[in-house]
Amino acid sequence: MAVRCAPAPNPPRRPPINRLVLWNIDLTLVDVTIVIRDAYAEAFRRVTGRPLVKLAPALGRPDSEVIFETLALNGVVAEDDHLPRFIEALAAAFADRRDRLAVQGRQMPGAKDALAAVARLDGVVQSVLTGTIRSNAVLKLKAFGLDRHIDFEIGGYGEEVYPKATLLQVAQTRAAARYGSPFTSATTVLIGDSARDVQAARIGGAAMIAVASGRATAAELAEAGADLVLPDLSNPSEVVAAVARLTTPAGSATR
Incomplete structure (x- = not known):
């Protein structure tokens, strides 16, 4: 008599990717x-x-x-x-x-834990929006084990001759093509340390978490228009809470 096998359970469905977090690299995640x-x-x-x-x-x-x-x-x-x-x-x-x-560089305080914590947020994909050319961006993050949660395919890089605000929109378009979801100012967060980062977010269409770990002061970043200014990334729960608050995936209440 043939034995019927129970059908294999369906694997759990992953939530759709509907939040885009873009990181600046130099003086936000690493200093080399x-x-x-x-x-x-x-x-x-x-x-x-x-x-x-x-x-x-x-x-x-x-x-x-x-x-x-x-x-x-x-x-x-x-x-x-x-x-x-x-x-x-x-x-x-x-x-x-x-x-x-x-050896001669360092990861910025809290960078690795912040990246890992944001990766656990439902529906999030992380990439970079950086002035660094792509090959060097990859090497910078790999040197400190910070590349694990980054999708380098959808980032914006320094060899691309666009203003940073336009490059942000390019990254949104790449992410939309790769993950099948539109990314707008309601679902995109940029995390960086300079007033230029803040300006790019404001013009390009993203919420802005500024980190006063670079050459700009907290007051300068706030004056530039950042949604939130943190002293550094050493409190990953604070970073995650800010990303969650500043993004509104489709179907959620508007922020």
């Missing part, structure tokens, strides 16, 4: 300033054949903008091939120094 400067100096030498005298400050700007200003500051007239050559050289120089990241 020494390695960045050294890699820029090497890239400048490879591209121009000259030593770097002055590096333009990042100030929340994309690498593409920093590269053009650095060339100008050092008396180099930018030509059409300078940007792609410099980006290629910067990626190679940074990769050559990857073993120095964890």
Whole structure:
């Protein structure tokens, strides 16, 4: 007599992805300033054949903008091939120094726990909105084990020649195509440390959690229009509560 087997139980359904959290990297999640400067100096030498005298400050700007200003500051007239050559050289120089990241750099207080805590929030996907070129962004986070909860496919990066607010919208479009949900100002949060991050959120369409771990003060971040200003990421419950409060997935009450 044939024995009937009970049907296998259906696997639990995962909640739909309907919250997008975008992280700035430098001085929000990690600080690898020494390695960045050294890699820029090497890239400048490879591209121009000259030593770097002055590096333009990042100030929340994309690498593409920093590269053009650095060339100008050092008396180099930018030509059409300078940007792609410099980006290629910067990626190679940074990769050559990857073993120095964890030694000469640091993860910002609470970064790993904050990323893990936000990942447990229903319906959330996390990525980056950063001035750093993509290959270097991946290396920065991997060096400190911060890449586990990041979907790098939907982020916005420094080689893309867009204003940061536009890049935010590009990241929303990428996330929508990948996960099948629209992402708007009601369902997107940017977490960063500069007034430029706040401006990008305000113009691009996202709520803003500012972290006073960079060069901007808490007062400056609040004045720029951040929805919430935290001293750092050391209280992950506070970060999660803020993300939950500032996002309203479809079907929920409007914030």
